[in-house]
Amino acid sequence: MSGAGPSSSPAARSLARYARWRAWELALFAVLPLSWLLLPTHSLLVNEIAIVALFAVSLDLILGYAGIVSLGHAAFFGFGAYAAALFAKEMNADPLLGLAVAVGASALLGAASSVLILRGSDLTRLMVTLGVASILYELANQLDGLTGGADGLQGVVMGPLVTPFGRFAFDLSGRVACAYSLTVLGLSLLLARRLVHSPFGISLQALRDNRLRAESIGLSVRLRLAAVYTIAAAFAGAAGALLAQTSGFASLDVFDFHRSAEVLLVLVIGGTGYLYGGVFGAIVFKLLHDLISAWTPQYWNFWLGLFLVVLVLVGRDRFVRPWTWLRSGR
Amino acid sequence: MTAALETRSLVKRFGGLAACNDVSLTLEQGARHALIGPNGAGKTTLVNLLTGVLEPTSGSVVLAGEDITRLSVHARVRRGMVRTFQITQLFNGLTPLASLALAVSAQRGASAGGWRRLGDDPDVARECDSLLARFGLVDVMDQPVAALAYGKRRLLEIATALACRPRVLLLDEPVAGVPEGDRQEIFETIGALPTDVSVLLIEHDMDLVFNFAKTVTVLVNGAVFAEGEVGAIAADPRVKAVYLGEGEGEDDASRPAHG
Secondary structure: OOOOOHHHOHHHHHHHHHOOOOHHHHHHHHHHHHHHHHOHHHHHHHHHHHHHHHHHHHHHHHHHHOOOOOOOOHHHHHHHHHHHHHHHHHHOOOHHHHHHHHHHHHHHHHHHHHHHHOOOOHHHHHHHHHHHHHHHHHHHHHOHHHHOHHHOEOOOOOOOEEEOOEEEOOOOOOHHHHHHHHHHHHHHHHHHHHHHOOHHHHHHHHHHHOHHHHHHOOOOHHHHHHHHHHHHHHHHHHHHHHHHHHHOOEOHHHHOHHHHHHHHHHHHHHOOOOOOHHHHHHHHHHHHHHHHHHHOHHHHHHHHHHHHHHHHHHOHHHHOOHHHOOOOOO | OOOOEEEEEEEEEEOOEEEEEEEEEEEOOOOEEEEEOOOOOOHHHHHHHHHOOOOOOEEEEEEOOEEOOOOOHHHHHHOOEEEOOOOOOOOOOOOHHHHHHHHHHHHOOHHHOOOOOOOOOHHHHHHHHHHHHHOOOHHHOOOOHHHOOHHHHHHHHHHHHHHOOOOEEEEEOOOOOOOHHHHHHHHHHHHOOOOOOEEEEEOOOHHHHHHHOOEEEEEEOOEEEEEEEHHHHHHOHHHHHHHOOOOOOHHHHOOOOOO
8 A cells, every 4th residue: 555655656656657758759859959950951841840740739739638629720820920920020020029929819819719619519619610710811811901911911021039049040041940940849849748748638638538527526628628729729829920930921821721621631640639640740741742742743632632541541550550451450 | 513415495497397396405414315216206307406517497506505506517516516427427538547636636726737747746646546445446547447347437437526525425326237246346335435425325226225325315206205214215105106116196106005
């Protein structure tokens, strides 16, 4: 039976093991700086991957952990992008300040729109999230005095990154942009990792599994759904801000339905509910996109579709273990 | 002394049907009270009114002197009104240990803190150890809940409720569907519940009712039909009549029953 110290408690030991760092997790975190060091000629691609990865991780928080389906996650991505671009253009060109503003603005939007996803079935949520993203798309289109309308917000000039290690101006080859995005992605992952191993994070999985039971152990389900929706919106806003800041541009495309659908695809490719699915999915998705469109530009969607169908039918676990393919099904 | 739980003239109407009709129950501190009644007597409705799943048409629910009639499900749990489910309701994606640690943390108000890891608090871990040991779940604490045998799931159901530190515990048919071999373990566990917890047992299994309960309320057609010491209820011919299926209402039930 349990003795004096926490080390003699089996429960404490097991609980500590649940949150322990896995070797592959450390390897993944090591890949972030390595990709910057070893792939200097592919900085623009790595930057893109980092941004999509962050966006997909934010979707995983609501979909994989809390079970909230969304077809309009681009609402927060786009809001963050426009907020960062507008802030840089009208107020202050400092990227870190702009990132903070974009994160704050997206979080506010997330908190406000979270009331819409507290009730209803999956289908309702799909429609409501889709609707919110469409509304924002049309607002950005109509308010052309502010957003530039269909032409997008052009002429966004970012100031240099001011860090303790020096000032870095964004360059054309994307070296600084890439390092910036990878750093934000890494820090966001650390934050999200801490979150999902906390009682709050576990409670999200609990309410996803069984909402009735979650309430019956004294958890306020609505409060938790609103909280995680707000947090995910903040992360998505950060991803949007990175895109606007590193490309110096924000256009209606950031709110478009294909963004919401694409991030869902990325997450499904990488796998939901273990936090890193978005990162793996973004790498696979972007590399496939690059490879296939270099090989056969017109038929990229065909091959992507085929890949998805095979992945879903075979199952991800089997798909990443080719040596099991020849064995019998069960 | 204030009653642990009291309902005052509780009424719940679904359209014209009164599923709960003027029910006034009192559960003393430390009570071992059983609620029995034939199918459709309104037991489930009463449980839902007590736990906050349903709002009553009129009347009130009072927990240790506090009116909780309008409180949400989770707010009632925080105040000590905890239930188990007839159909096991667990977190299939978690382990038994994580489920219990979550329930214990929630009760301590630690679940809002996003920065601590689940189990960083040694008190939470200690309480989990004690619950796991008491319910014979130590061996399976790291297995996925979805993979547990049915008997273990029933035990985890009760352990999860106790992790919420109940003042009043509603046990909704704790042995429903449990195979004969596993029943004894659950009987013993229920018998060993802490005495400061007042228990309301909703049950069909008369063995369990007569072994466990000291007082019994018989519910028929949404209303209290009989109430009293367990011995008196067991001997009541009207109650027997209801259970033999002869009495559909009060008129029929007043007839004497056969053995």
